[in-house]
Amino acid sequence: MKTTKNMKTMKSSSGFLPLIVLMGLLVFTACENDNDEPVPQPDEKNIVEVAQEAGQFETLIEAAQKAGLADFLSTESDLTVFAPSDEAFSSLFSDLGVSGLDDIDAASLANILKYHVVAGQVYSADLSTGAVPSLNTESPDGEAVSLWVNTGDNVTINNAVVTAVDVQASNGVIHVIDKVMFPPTVVDIATYANDFSSLVAAVVKADLVETLSAVGPFTVFAPTNAAFSDLFNTLGISGLDEVPVETLSSILTYHVVGDNVLSTELSNGMVTTVSGESFDVSLGSEVLLNGEAKVLVTDIQGTNGIVHIIDQVLLPE
Numbered sequence: 001m002k003t004t005k006n007m008k009t010m011k012s013s014s015g016f017l018p019l020i021v022l023m024g025l026l027v028f029t030a031c032e033n034d035n036d037e038p039v040p041q042p043d044e045k046n047i048v049e050v051a052q053e054a055g056q057f058e059t060l061i062e063a064a065q066k067a068g069l070a071d072f073l074s075t076e077s078d079l080t081v082f083a084p085s086d087e088a089f090s091s092l093f094s095d096l097g098v099s100g101l102d103d104i105d106a107a108s109l110a111n112i113l114k115y116h117v118v119a120g121q122v123y124s125a126d127l128s129t130g131a132v133p134s135l136n137t138e139s140p141d142g143e144a145v146s147l148w149v150n151t152g153d154n155v156t157i158n159n160a161v162v163t164a165v166d167v168q169a170s171n172g173v174i175h176v177i178d179k180v181m182f183p184p185t186v187v188d189i190a191t192y193a194n195d196f197s198s199l200v201a202a203v204v205k206a207d208l209v210e211t212l213s214a215v216g217p218f219t220v221f222a223p224t225n226a227a228f229s230d231l232f233n234t235l236g237i238s239g240l241d242e243v244p245v246e247t248l249s250s251i252l253t254y255h256v257v258g259d260n261v262l263s264t265e266l267s268n269g270m271v272t273t274v275s276g277e278s279f280d281v282s283l284g285s286e287v288l289l290n291g292e293a294k295v296l297v298t299d300i301q302g303t304n305g306i307v308h309i310i311d312q313v314l315l316p317e
Contacts, residue, residue, distance in 0.1 A: 032147065048074045049080055059089035067110035079172035080122040082157050084180045091209040092180040111138055115145060116184045120175045124165035127151055131300040136183050139301050140217035142259035145183045148192040148300045158192045180190055185213045186220050186305045198228035201240055206249040217260035218305030221289065223313045231313040250275060255315040260306050263298035277316045289314060
């Protein structure tokens with residue numbers, strides 16, 4: 001049972017469908033490849049066998065075996081694996097101050113490794129900037145925790161650089177990455193997406209990083225960089241340096257609801273934020289907050305909450 005008033009499950013006739021369609025523009029599709037590039041032909045070896053043959057995934061295979069996932073990765077059909085190299089695991093062990101896999105329990109390994117796997121065969125030509133659900137469901141409502149893809153000169157998954165693509169196996173495809181990824185908090189999600197640098201800077205200045213990295217759950221309505229630029233222009237200031245910390249904290253907490261609220265749970269009416277003040281949600285062909293701010297992208301799921309992207313900074317009264 002949800003605790004947040006006015007955020008109950010909506011029916012399909014709610015008029016919310018256009019927003020869901022919009023989400024689809026920002027994720028990559030696993031079942032179609034509309035480009036002219038040929039799709040790699042399946043290999044006779046499964047994902048684990050291909051990884052073994054490659055010679056640079058010994059730690060990943062050992063981790064999968066310890067976590068009880070090796071059989072799944074060998075037999076399950078249509079998977080995409082973002083595979084950390086042995087060097088990536090060595091860096092992880094150094095960062096954690098551990099000697100190796102013996103110092104990480106099986107449950108934690110399973111949680112990490114599932115976050116590197118996506119349902120469907122997703123080729124490099126299918127990648128576009130946006131959120132993608134992983135097979136990790138360790139979130140407040142058991143929803144799939146999101147990966148964030150950035151495309152450009154370098155393709156990154158969260159903060160990991162994709163170093164090789166489209167390694168074909170009989171039951172899926174492998175892309176090599178240079179870091180082991182951890183399931184993200186709502187703060188982590190903001191740091192991975194290029195369009196939230198102003199929001200991240202604001203959260204740091206307001207000393208809210210630790211608060212929003214806690215257990216939660218939280219729903220964050222996250223303004224883009226353009227939204228912050230518009231705010232600065234409206235206020236006639238040059239940037240965050242001219243906004244007092246107390247004011248900034250009041251603004252940011254006005255964008256946070258104390259629950260994990262999916263897009264399908266939004267309904268018309270007032271919603272109370274963690275600041276104690278409320279904003280209005282209006283559903284129609286577009287979802288509007290306080291009658292003006294548009295919800296652009298929804299349901300970017302983290303371990304302690306969920307993020308929805310908006311095009312304006314909300315100002316409490």
